[in-house]
Amino acid sequence: MPESPSKDASFPREEELREGIELLFFAYRDFTSDPDDILTEYHFGRAHHRAIHFIGRNPDTSVSELLAILRITKQSLSRVLSQLIDRGFVAQAQDTVDRRRRLLRLTEAGLELERRLSRPQRARVARAYREAGAEAVAGYYKVLTGLIDEAERDRVARALERP
Amino acid sequence: MPESPSKDASFPREEELREGIELLFFAYRDFTSDPDDILTEYHFGRAHHRAIHFIGRNPDTSVSELLAILRITKQSLSRVLSQLIDRGFVAQAQDTVDRRRRLLRLTEAGLELERRLSRPQRARVARAYREAGAEAVAGYYKVLTGLIDEAERDRVARALERP
DNA sequence: AAATTTTGGTCAGTACTATTGACCTGTATT
């Protein structure tokens, strides 16, 4: 059983933990830098990218579902969302079942922008995956999933399988 | 050679890439939430944590070295740094060799705060490591390192080995 | 049918992070 958790009490030594923490910081810093540059052109920020990403991945999400994913207040999302709607990247439609709910999806322009923003990220991840190999990718998945709040791990796992 | 990169052209399929991107977002979101709560007590933000972390890891770093690591402007760092110095968490000392340089290190209070901020992160990473196992951790390292800008990968790798 | 809850939106005020640009003091190098 190569994938069984280590029982060694000294296994994650403090230095290993600090390295893992730092790697996450550096990877995230560089990972977000490419789309950040593109967003500047549009006078958008990282929050716009996050909204575009999750609306693109989950068409017809409601605002409150998006709030739960992004973990921000509705006031914060509202600003970003209305800018995206005003500029024609996101469309709202009323839910026919529950007409209070506004279902969100990307417009054609929104889909285009999503592809443009994610292209450098996909390229970066693809390169890292290829260089590290499939086995390393499985470990990357396992550890990152373990870093997510336990309460949300299932929801995230399900969201990853759905699309 | 289980760690050799896959040669399969279809290996990182688009869906896998998008999952890898999303996992990084969720992991980073939850990873930063614990220290963020503690920082609020001190009326500090995430930038203060980052400065404390890297000064703690690299005692006697100069300001410009810190700027290069954090990738922010000196004006941004200056505000954060002078607050940390005013409140007694960071101390400055002149370099005896090049007296233009201010070498930064944590005070006793700074070391204490660093431990307090990193404790929940270390616990989170330790749990994820234990659950995933040593082999998965190796993959996590490999992929995250591959996500870092090529130009900085060596510098980061060296920084991780130094302390 | 009336009361309550849910969903979504809005206004106002505040805080943190980060940016660009300009300008200044020292110190080191050439």
Next chain:
DNA sequence: AATACAGGTCAATAGTACTGACCAAAATTT
């Protein structure tokens, strides 16, 4: 002496996010 570098500072701007207070429409509960 001139130039370059390390660091600090002032001012203005932008993006993200927060709390708190309200409001309206629609759904659910009583």
